[in-house]
Amino acid sequence: MIERVAELSxxxxxxxxxxxxxxxxxxxxxxxxxxxxxxxxxxxxxxTTCITVFVNPLQFGPGEDLGAYPRALEDDLRRxxxxxxxxxxxxxxxxxxxxxxxxxxxxxPLADVLEGEHRPGHLDGVATVVAKLFAMAGRCRAYFGEKxxxxxxxxxxxxxxxxxxxxxxxxxxxxxxxxxxxSSRNAYLAPxxxxxxxxxxxxxxxxxxxxMAGEDDPAAVVDLVxxxxxxxxxxxxDSVALVEPRTLAPATTVRGELRLLAAARFGRARLIDNLxxxxxxxxxx
Amino acid sequence: MIERVAELSxxxxxxxxxxxxxxxxxxxxxxxxxxxxxxxxxxxxxxTTCITVFVNPLQFGPGEDLGAYPRALEDDLRRxxxxxxxxxxxxxxxxxxxxxxxxxxxxxPLADVLEGEHRPGHLDGVATVVAKLFAMAGRCRAYFGEKxxxxxxxxxxxxxxxxxxxxxxxxxxxxxxxxxxxSSRNAYLAPxxxxxxxxxxxxxxxxxxxxMAGEDDPAAVVDLVxxxxxxxxxxxxDSVALVEPRTLAPATTVRGELRLLAAARFGRARLIDNLxxxxxxxxxx
Numbered sequence: 001m002i003e004r005v006a007e008l009s010x011x012x013x014x015x016x017x018x019x020x021x022x023x024x025x026x027x028x029x030x031x032x033x034x035x036x037x038x039x040x041x042x043x044x045x046x047x048t049t050c051i052t053v054f055v056n057p058l059q060f061g062p063g064e065d066l067g068a069y070p071r072a073l074e075d076d077l078r079r080x081x082x083x084x085x086x087x088x089x090x091x092x093x094x095x096x097x098x099x100x101x102x103x104x105x106x107x108x109p110l111a112d113v114l115e116g117e118h119r120p121g122h123l124d125g126v127a128t129v130v131a132k133l134f135a136m137a138g139r140c141r142a143y144f145g146e147k148x149x150x151x152x153x154x155x156x157x158x159x160x161x162x163x164x165x166x167x168x169x170x171x172x173x174x175x176x177x178x179x180x181x182x183s184s185r186n187a188y189l190a191p192x193x194x195x196x197x198x199x200x201x202x203x204x205x206x207x208x209x210x211x212m213a214g215e216d217d218p219a220a221v222v223d224l225v226x227x228x229x230x231x232x233x234x235x236x237x238d239s240v241a242l243v244e245p246r247t248l249a250p251a252t253t254v255r256g257e258l259r260l261l262a263a264a265r266f267g268r269a270r271l272i273d274n275l276x277x278x279x280x281x282x283x284x285x
Numbered sequence: 286m287i288e289r290v291a292e293l294s295x296x297x298x299x300x301x302x303x304x305x306x307x308x309x310x311x312x313x314x315x316x317x318x319x320x321x322x323x324x325x326x327x328x329x330x331x332x333t334t335c336i337t338v339f340v341n342p343l344q345f346g347p348g349e350d351l352g353a354y355p356r357a358l359e360d361d362l363r364r365x366x367x368x369x370x371x372x373x374x375x376x377x378x379x380x381x382x383x384x385x386x387x388x389x390x391x392x393x394p395l396a397d398v399l400e401g402e403h404r405p406g407h408l409d410g411v412a413t414v415v416a417k418l419f420a421m422a423g424r425c426r427a428y429f430g431e432k433x434x435x436x437x438x439x440x441x442x443x444x445x446x447x448x449x450x451x452x453x454x455x456x457x458x459x460x461x462x463x464x465x466x467x468s469s470r471n472a473y474l475a476p477x478x479x480x481x482x483x484x485x486x487x488x489x490x491x492x493x494x495x496x497m498a499g500e501d502d503p504a505a506v507v508d509l510v511x512x513x514x515x516x517x518x519x520x521x522x523d524s525v526a527l528v529e530p531r532t533l534a535p536a537t538t539v540r541g542e543l544r545l546l547a548a549a550r551f552g553r554a555r556l557i558d559n560l561x562x563x564x565x566x567x568x569x570x
Contacts (some may be wrong), residue, residue: 009450013424017302096448102395103412103446107388127388128447131416136448138423139298161388162413163381163421165294 001077002089005096009136011087012050020047022140024166025085026133029053030070030184034174036083038143041171043084046141050087051080052133057093058101059125065268070187096132105131107161110154113248114261115272118238126151127158139165147173147181149259149274153246173273175201181273188269196234197266200273203228207242207260211277218242218251221260229264238263238270245276255279286362287374290381294421296372297335305332307425309451310370311418314338315355315469319459321368323428326456328369331426335372336365337418342378343386344410350553355472381417390416392446395439398533399546400557403523411436412443424450432458432466434544434559438531458558460486466558473554481519482551485558488513492527492545496562503527503536506545514549523548523555530561540564 002008012022023046025038035051042049053076060066077088104124110116111123134142142159144152156168174182179201180194189197207225215221226240242251245259254277261274287293297307308331310323320336327334338361345351362373389409395401396408419427427444429437441453459467464486465479474482492510500506510525527536530544539562546559 005448006450009424009448013301013450016298017304019302101446103390103392103443105388105390105416105447110387131390132446132448135420136450138450139294158388161386161417162390163290163294163417165291165298165421165423 002087003091003095005091005136008050008087008089008091009138012048012137012140015048016139022046022137023049024133024137024140024142025049025051025080026130026142026144027051027053027076028055028069028184029076029090030072030187031076031079032174032182032184032186034145034147034182036079037174038145038171039080039083039085041169042141042143045169048087049085050089050137050140051076051085053077053080053088053090054096054129056125056129057097058128059122061119061121064119065185065188068188070184096129101128104128105158105162107154107158110150110157110248113150114239114241114243115150115263118263123150123154127154130155131158131162131164134159134164134166137166141167141169143169143171145173146170146276147183147273149245149261150248153248156246179205181271183271185269185271188267190267193234193266193269196232197269197271199229199232199235200262200264200271203240204260204262204273204275207240208275208277211254211279216254218254221254225260225262229262234266236265238265242277287372288376288380290376290421293335293372293374293376294423297333297422297425300333301424307331307422308334309418309422309425309427310334310336310365311415311427311429312336312338312361313340313354313469314361314375315357315472316361316364317459317467317469317471319430319432319467321364322459323430323456324365324368324370326454327426327428330454333372334370335374335422336361336370338362338365338373338375339381339414341410341414342382343413344407346404346406349404350470350473353473355469381414386413389413390443390447392439392443395435395442395533398435399524399526399528400435400548403548408435408439412439415440416443416447416449419444419447419449419451422451426452426454428454428456430458431455431561432468432558434530434546435533438533441531464490466556468556470554470556473552475552478519478551478554481517482554482556484514484517484520485547485549485556488525489545489547489558489560492525493560493562496539496564501539503539506539510545510547514547519551521550523550527562 023042105127178198263272308327390412463483
């Protein structure tokens with residue numbers, strides 16, 4: 001396991017010098033099968049896969065769950081290696097941020113809408129730490145899950161705007177049998193909350209179904225999804241949005257490629273989920 | 286000459302694969318002997334030197350001289366090659382910014398003090414374009430002149446904060462015989478303004494001399510420098526500051542390593558200059 005930035009940077013440069021394509025899988029650890037699907041995809045497409053495990057303080061707000069965020073480094077390393085990661089980078093906080101952080105990478109307006117409204121500063125912290133990982137990694141393919149759709153779009157845009165030689169690869173959401181998107185934060189759910197949580201996915205699917213049935217008013221789709229989540233007593237709705245998938249601008253018509261997103265709290269877990277739609281036809285999940 | 290980002294990125298990666306150390310000299314063109322001293326230094330220390338020539342729109346404010354900024358690409362390429370640059374990157378604006386720029390790199394408070402107060406957004410534009418050049422260049426040594434001291438300090442900090450595998454190298458100011466720091470903007474000076482402009486350096490040297498003579502009040506040093514510049518009818522003083530060299534915090538005592546900076550307008554040219562001091566002894570220019 002690599003703990004030092006300079007060591008990671010040198011190790012990946014050495015791989016490229018040997019002609020090998022590097023795959024990077026940035027995570028905050030507490031790996032679930034969603035993360036492992038990223039590692040497997042990278043291992044299938046690249047010569048060397050490096051997983052990074054870092055619970056990034058910059059992307060947690062003052063009242064958020066930085067201290068409680070699940071940590072399981074030994075298990076993570078074993079499972080990542082089993083899925084095909086040849087390298088793991090798990091730096092201590094003081095290696096990533098040896099002093100006060102003066103530099104912030106901001107992607108506007110992508111960092112300020114949707115999750116950015118509910119978690120001020122969160123996506124600045126994401127953009128900054130991912131830029132830092134891309135800077136130290138150098139030329140690579142980088143794998144991110146579609147569950148954090150806004151994060152994926154923001155990272156794609158950041159990488160393009162700053163000319164990182166990094167190909168950002170979005171990978172499908174991995175779900176439990178009842179539809180709940182895998183998330184490290186699912187560990188926070190009490191049994192009754194866990195039972196209630198698939199309402200997020202059910203509501204999004206109902207939104208998709210109404211589009212497939214011909215609904216052409218974006219507000220009606222959003223209202224339907226919101227009403228289904230609100231009807232679940234253990235869910236506290238945060239937001240629902242139907243947006244253009246790359247700019248995240250609210251859809252003004254139900255045409256072409258769109259993304260339908262929702263966020264809700266179940267007890268102390270704040271969960272997010274999303275689906276891709278295409279006009280009146282299903283685009284994929 | 287390379288015009289495409291991907292080509293630059295690939296060319297420098299290919300150099301490193303061959304085991305060669307890359308030197309990068311970012312410029313806005315209109316090369317003078319100060320720029321050439323950076324190229325020469327890089328050529329002496331690195332295996333391959335790449336100069337970049339790009340007048341970056343992001344770092345010009347609305348009322349500033351983006352349109353008038355001197356451009357002389359053919360001359361620049363010839364002189365850079367003569368000084369030892371093996372590669373030149375001169376991208377068109379639409380290659381660097383193919384669409385609206387959403388991503389900004391901000392270094393706080395370094396971007397907001399001194400020049401940042403007089404040129405809002407300027408140092409965000411600098412940090413963003415240099416991060417972009419570092420991202421595409423990959424592992425290298427990057428050469429910057431000390432004339433733009435705040436820029437040098439900000440770039441050093443940005444590279445460290447974002448973990449770029451880039452060693453930032455600051456190089457001494459190159460001056461005309463009468464002390465005027467070389468600058469592409471000196472071309473804006475009318476003959477009488479050119480004659481008046483060395484007052485900047487004379488004032489800074491007087492500030493240094495009073496420190497060497499025992500002055501221990503930072504405000505007295507700043508006032509002396511300001512009064513000398515103000516006494517020149519063709520100079521319009523913008524700012525004088527005595528600061529801690531890396532944080533740019535105003536000096537509270539005249540102790541240890543310090544930087545004395547001044548900015549003034551001569552006609553339509555806004556010129557800057559600075560000197561290093563050490564407590565009561567000269568540190569270098």
